[in-house]
Amino acid sequence: MIRYALRCEQGHDFDGWFRSSDAFDTMRSAGHVACTRCGSATVEKTLMAPSVPAKSAAKPAGNPVETALAALRQQVEANSDYVGLKFADEARAMHEGRTASRAIHGEARPEEARKLIEDGVPVAPLPFIPRQKTN
Template sequence: MKVLDLFCGHGHGFEGWFGSEDDYQSQQQRGLVQCPLCGSSQVRKGLSAPRLNLGARPAPGGARHREDAPAPGAQAGAASSPQQPPAAAEMAPPAADREALRQMQAQLQAAWLKLSREIAARTEDVGSRFADEARRMHHGDIAERSIRGEATREQAMELLEEGVPVMPLALPVGAKETLQ
């Protein structure tokens, strides 16, 4: 089983599980690999480190990395020259901040997908008939109900000008169906 870190063209990160590299390539070529948030099939693999479960073992000799210890080969107390710009590693946020940011992004994505699924479950998908159905409900021709569907920008603007309450909302494909 291969677990890949995947990213869509909009920068959404997600995980994909595949039987093999060939399985991933085959699904990618057939357009089956899609972002669960936006439905984009423009997906690329990110850098993934293999997970090797070797058990928790202490470092040899009990040595542990200390952040206040000088780097190997560096002299304690040596200051960098004021003429040298800071290295990229010095300007990057600490690893703990990057991990917290990744966790927050994952939580936001999960919350958005959960909300999208709830919206999909509580509304009727009328597809391309959305503008007509919304207009008919607004004029009292049919009973009001919660609907969703597709409308062009022009159709949505016409509905708003007529006083029909509509809200554009891009629901991810993953909200409308069960993910495997």
């Protein structure tokens, strides 16, 4: 996993974790990398110092970040319903009381996510792409 320091067009700084440099480029090109504050999909990498552990601090086999992400994915998938590209509609309907509240996860375009946040709908991005495909 690679941690990048990122900045959106509005100047908001945030971090993102990616499987590789190519994964970052692919996700950004597809519009899946967005500012955590304003939802802007115009995001660039910024300068950052690499994290190089000393030999004595070398970690044993097994990446703890990957382990934590796998555990989070398992928890989310086991305890929520995947609603695919209907995420924004489902989250808004629950927030407005038009449907019963339940734990959901899915996909939303950056502008949809930004609108949900602006309207006070409690949502948060997940650090992984859902396994399910809607098409």
